Amino acid sequence: MLVKQKHSPRRIMLTIAGVAALGMGTTSLAYAQSGSGDFVAVQSHKSFTATVSALKSAVAANHMMVMGSENQAKVLSMTGLHLAGAQSFLVGNPVVGKEAFQMNPAATAVLPARISVWADHGKAYVGYLKPSAELKAIDPKFGMMAGKLDMAFAKIAHQASK
Amino acid sequence: MVEDRRLSIGAVITLTLAMAASSVSELAFVVSASGVMSLHYLAEVAILPAVIVWLLAFAVSGMVGWSELTGAFRIAVIAGILGTIALEVVRIVGFREFGAMPGSMPELLGVQITNTFMQGPSLYSNLVGWGDHILVNGSGFAFIYIAFFGRQRWFAGVLYALVIATIFMISPATTATGAGMFGQNFAPIGFPLTVYLAHIAFGSTLGLITAYARGTPDRSLFLTALLTVMNVVGLSAPTKVRTQTKP
Numbered sequence: 001m002l003v004k005q006k007h008s009p010r011r012i013m014l015t016i017a018g019v020a021a022l023g024m025g026t027t028s029l030a031y032a033q034s035g036s037g038d039f040v041a042v043q044s045h046k047s048f049t050a051t052v053s054a055l056k057s058a059v060a061a062n063h064m065m066v067m068g069s070e071n072q073a074k075v076l077s078m079t080g081l082h083l084a085g086a087q088s089f090l091v092g093n094p095v096v097g098k099e100a101f102q103m104n105p106a107a108t109a110v111l112p113a114r115i116s117v118w119a120d121h122g123k124a125y126v127g128y129l130k131p132s133a134e135l136k137a138i139d140p141k142f143g144m145m146a147g148k149l150d151m152a153f154a155k156i157a158h159q160a161s162k
Numbered sequence: 163m164v165e166d167r168r169l170s171i172g173a174v175i176t177l178t179l180a181m182a183a184s185s186v187s188e189l190a191f192v193v194s195a196s197g198v199m200s201l202h203y204l205a206e207v208a209i210l211p212a213v214i215v216w217l218l219a220f221a222v223s224g225m226v227g228w229s230e231l232t233g234a235f236r237i238a239v240i241a242g243i244l245g246t247i248a249l250e251v252v253r254i255v256g257f258r259e260f261g262a263m264p265g266s267m268p269e270l271l272g273v274q275i276t277n278t279f280m281q282g283p284s285l286y287s288n289l290v291g292w293g294d295h296i297l298v299n300g301s302g303f304a305f306i307y308i309a310f311f312g313r314q315r316w317f318a319g320v321l322y323a324l325v326i327a328t329i330f331m332i333s334p335a336t337t338a339t340g341a342g343m344f345g346q347n348f349a350p351i352g353f354p355l356t357v358y359l360a361h362i363a364f365g366s367t368l369g370l371i372t373a374y375a376r377g378t379p380d381r382s383l384f385l386t387a388l389l390t391v392m393n394v395v396g397l398s399a400p401t402k403v404r405t406q407t408k409p
Contacts, residue, residue: 068280069280069281070280070281071280071281072282073282074281074282074283075273075279075280075282077269077282077283078266078269078270078273078282078283079266080257080261080265080266
């Protein structure tokens, strides 16, 4: 399922290189959503439950907080679909949030940013759309802040999955 | 011998309150599905107070000795619970075996009432949702049927349930799931078939129990109450009937 989407080998290599540069030691794949390559997915070495737990710790360790969550696997169980695991977290921090909303209240469309954990064929993954891609789509002024959020999310995904 | 067929004013008020309370939970589900208010909010400000009013009305009827009204409450609880269980057997088969329903309504009720939609169903939300579905909605619909129609032939219950099913399938409770009216965007045959069969199961159970149970009032309490009120305000003749007594 991971490799079904179209993606450029160069982007994958760049992403893998970027992750490796952080000393992550985890498998990372860049999903090309409509060819943009802004979707990052990292395969976890842990179970789904352990990855969720580690993600929450990693968010706190990176000076952010989980502001909300959705257990999509449980929600969808009401429709009769039984997933091994799928959970999303809205992640941010009040300082960055205040700054962003002062710059442009349209930030509400993408902040707090979403980071997800899901299970597929017995493996757990951590994934997110790069905050930079979403924020820049709203306002180019978000560039610097978005870059910092990208780095924070990369660290969180790495720490949750190692 | 002349028998007074009127209800006392106290019984009329109690009946009116109980009928209104019986409809609150069902209406709340439709209102929340239309996006006006959340079911969580409505549960706090409307459903829970309505349940308390209904239970108080039941208790007062028993204490005062309004036998017809007490019978209506008692039979409504029994018929409502058993009828909803019969309905659920059909619905679960349609949902699990044939994929003919978009989701589990009791579980949805549970997460909406407890405001835990994003966390998904839990033991607590399921208890709340199933409790609301079976005890509150089931008994509520049964009470309204008994109060309106009294003792009738069993198939009157089926006709009543088919009306409920039809209203359900054109209401926001169905369309908000994306299934469309009568489930035409989801399972054009399976959905209405499951909903109608489930409600036939509910209506049959309700109809049979109310037709044969000793406690069912033999007349429409609603009409009797209406005649009583009209009589009190001078709009109709006294509602007394002459009955023959055995020598």
